[in-house]
Amino acid sequence: MKKVIFPALAALFFLAFAWLPDANEILKKVEQNLSSDNRVVESEMTIHSRRSSRTMTAKTYSSGYKKSFTEYLSPAREAGTKMLKLENQLWIYSPSTDRTIQISGHMLRQSVMGSDLSYEDMMDDRKLTDVYTAKVVGEETLDGRKAHVLELTAKVADVAYFKRKMWVDTERFVPLKEELFAKSGQLLKRITMSNVQRIQGRWFPMDMTYKDMLKQGAGTEFKVKKIQFNTSIPEYVFSKGALKQ
């Protein structure tokens, strides 16, 4: 009897894994949707703190993962504030002081404009497939959409989040939810994506909510108002000179 059961179980186990799609392929498809040579995004960020909420709008130009330039447009208090990221360096220009400061070291751990995003989160610019070993651990339904559940474990040491769990839409290959974990297994952040739209031939989540799970509050909502992929962005936009213009 044992001779029959063990091979049968082994075959079943093999079939189950064979049936699960390749995680790296899924990640590649996700990156095809989300990444582009460059993009221009007009967005609205709403930060929900314990007592109140505030909304700010911004326009961001980015080239690949390495370069990005953001100008805050509203509210009046933040309007004119600009951020420039080049590789692993980040500068912020404040119009009220007419000063440009470089954010480095522990300052990178501060939150961006009081949101649930840290500057470090913005600096993370490597492809997931380069730094994580991914495996599909199941399939779930999120808001009526079927999703692969991917578990990503760091294969390099210098990565901010040792483990990630990602729910990827099985048809559109867009992440619908992501959870970021510490080495100890503690859940640190949760990102939920919604309002997935077809833009320039790719699926893109227009609404995202970032939640720092260690902090109180309802998190930070990030809404994409307008997005253009692979457009022409002048090179001077990604220079320190553009900060004071």
Add this chain to the structure above:
Amino acid sequence: MLAFKLAFKNIMGAGLRTFLNIAVLSFAFVIIIWHNGVIDGWNQQARKDTTEWEIGQGQVWHPDFDPLDFLSYQDAHAPLSEALQSEVATGSLTPILIAQASAFPQGRMQGVVLRGIDPQQKILKIPAHLLEREDIKTPALIGKRMAQSLKLEEGDPLLLRWRDKNGAFDAVEITIVGVFDANVPTIDGGQIWLPLQRLQDMTGLPGEATLLVADESFTPSELSPWVFRSQGYLLSDLNAIIQSKKGSGAVLYGLMLIIALLAIFDTQVLSIFRRQKEIGTYIALGMTRRQVVGIFTVEGSTYSILAVLLGALYGTPLLFWLAKTGWAMPAASTDMGISIADRIYPVYGAGLVFGTVALMVIAATMVSYLPARKIARLNPTDAIKGKIQ
């Protein structure tokens, strides 16, 4: 001697005016001693507490470590050299590892500095032995100010998030096993003390330290690239603060002293004006002008001697009472970032008392001498007639 007798007789004869001069001067005298006593008391207490709780008999720093630059903490750590390890083994040095982290008390995020300390160390007064808890994975010690700011008590858990040496986030719940009460804010505000080995494991820096605290048996030798910082160096900021406090205090009691001396000056000017016949008589009786100037100068300085005596009369019990009960510091002073006890006990050294007496006598003599110089220009015949010149 004659000058003293005459001076004493004259100022006693002046009655209320003399008493007012002496009273104001004695008040300045007592205030100067009290103020400097408070500053000296603070200095002694702050140096003692800082030595016992934070700096020991000096520290050995990683070359990149700058306590005022948080950015330096990230890279300021290294394994201990063999020489340092042997000093640690003998107990003359104790290593401390410093790392940055975020704490999440009641869902709020607060930047903190983690300090790893050997639970068996004996150099610092920090009750590190409380960290020897096998039943708790990550025991932690905090100071009273930190406990108040995070609203934590002994036994409370606290979520910590930090990055290891590679930049990977990690998070764990620590347990507060003790709250210590120290007057040194640099080891308290924003600081969480963990067992050294646990922090080394958490940060992925086994055997590494940021600085080492020395006891009196440590002899600094060639430590390169580590740098020895002497007690004098580590206390230099405190010394600068004390000096600046002394300076600002000197302005206040200097004003008071000037008012008192101005009263003596006025009295002297008036005396010389009103007592011209007396001055003329002295000169007619054979006194030189110099001797007469001496009488008036001694008269002025006698005010200061009487002021010292009066000040001693009511100041001695008052100052001793203040030295016993201390001077309560306002609650906000604990957040100033410098070592201040809840109550400062003034210390009155012999140097302070005699120095202040000398200051009073010299200053009073000078302001008495200045108007008295006019006597040297008096015509004795006119003076004896009482003519105004």
